Amino acid sequence: xxxxxxxxxxxVSAEEYLDCYAEHYYEWAMGGIEKLSPVSEAHDLLTxxxxxxxxxxxxxxxxxxxxxxPFVMRLETLQVYREPDLQVILSSxxxxxxxxxxxGPADICIEVVSPESLERDYGRKFGEYERGGVGExxxxxPVRRDARFCRLQSSKLYASVLPDQQGIYQTPxxxxxxxxxxxxWQEPLPxxxxxxxxxxxxxxxSAC
Numbered sequence: 001x002x003x004x005x006x007x008x009x010x011x012v013s014a015e016e017y018l019d020c021y022a023e024h025y026y027e028w029a030m031g032g033i034e035k036l037s038p039v040s041e042a043h044d045l046l047t048x049x050x051x052x053x054x055x056x057x058x059x060x061x062x063x064x065x066x067x068x069x070p071f072v073m074r075l076e077t078l079q080v081y082r083e084p085d086l087q088v089i090l091s092s093x094x095x096x097x098x099x100x101x102x103x104g105p106a107d108i109c110i111e112v113v114s115p116e117s118l119e120r121d122y123g124r125k126f127g128e129y130e131r132g133g134v135g136e137x138x139x140x141x142p143v144r145r146d147a148r149f150c151r152l153q154s155s156k157l158y159a160s161v162l163p164d165q166q167g168i169y170q171t172p173x174x175x176x177x178x179x180x181x182x183x184x185w186q187e188p189l190p191x192x193x194x195x196x197x198x199x200x201x202x203x204x205x206s207a208c
C-alpha cells in the first residue's frame with residue numbers, strides 16, 4: 001500500500017481515528033495518522049486478482065473470509081491500526097470480527113508493494129505484523145517481480161518460506177490452495193472465470 005507522510009501533527013485518539021479517518025484510507029500508529037495515496041492500475045489489478053482467488057477458495061471451502069482495505073486490523077497491544085491490502089481471517093481465529101474491522105491479528109496479511117511503500121511494507125509493517133501475531137505475511141512486489149512469504153514460528157518470529165521448485169506456494173492455513181508465483185506477473189492476469197475454474201481444480205470433487 002502506498003502512503004504519504006503523517007497527516008496530522010497533533011495526536012489522534014484511536015476512537016477519533018475510527019470515527020473520522022479509517023474509512024478515508026488512513027492508518028493509525030501510536031497516536032499518529034498516515035494518509036494512504038491512490039494506488040496504480042497494476043497494484044489495483046493484482047490486489048483484485050488475489051481477492052478473487054481467495055473469495056473463490058472460501059466460496060468452495062468455507063473456512064474463513066478475506067477482507068480488503070480500508071477494512072481495519074486493530075493490533076491493540078501495539079497501539080497500531082492498519083489497513084492491509086488484503087487480510088485473511090479464518091473461522092477459527094480467536095479475535096473479534098466486526099462489520100468494520102478485525103480486533104486482533106488476522107491469520108494472513110497481504111501487502112502489494114508500490115515504489116512509495118517500500119520501507120513501510122518491508123520494514124515497519126513486517127515488524128508490527130510479527131509482534132502483533134499475524135500468522136503469515138505475504139509481501140507481493142510487482143515492480144521487482146518478487147513474492148515473499150513469512151510464516152510465524154513458535155519463537156514468535158517470522159521465517160521466510162520459499163515456493164517449491166515449480167514456483168508454487170502453499171500454506172497449511174489454506175489447505176489445497178496453490179499460488180503460482182509466476183501467475184502474479186502475467187499480463188493480463190487470469191479473469192474471474194479462469195480463477196474459479198483453477199480453484200475448483202485445486203480442491204477437487206470434495207469442494208462444496
